[in-house]
Amino acid sequence: MTLVTLLATLDVIYTLAKYLIFPPLSLQTTELLSFFGSILLVLIAVELLETFKTFQRDKTVNVLSVLLVALIVMARKVIIMEINDGTDGMGLLGLSAIIISLSLGYYLIKRSESLEK
Secondary structure, X not given: OHHHHHHHXXXXXXXXXXXXXXOOOOOOHHHHHHHHHHHHHHHHHHHHHHXXXXXXXXXXXXXXXXXXXXXXXXXXXXXXXXXXXXXXXXXXXXXXXXXXXXXXXXXXXXXXXXXXX
């Protein structure tokens, strides 16, 4: 997992350097979406590594970290999704239901933690 995270990070750095050194004449939307998707992929990998490290140390799973990773995954899915390429309405409703339920779960757990303190 660490190797994959390192390779994904190096890929993001290489792509960013390539765009900064040799700026494209016309930057396409698909290239931008791919780049943002790569950045979010690195964030997902870092969060998963942190969750694994916490589990190894404490032998407990931090539910907030898991929900945060799931929210980042859903954000990545929304960002790289092409709406015009035959996405049906039920798929979008399902995706929005997942995002709302993950957000609500994250909010409720954070709220219960703050009330305990």
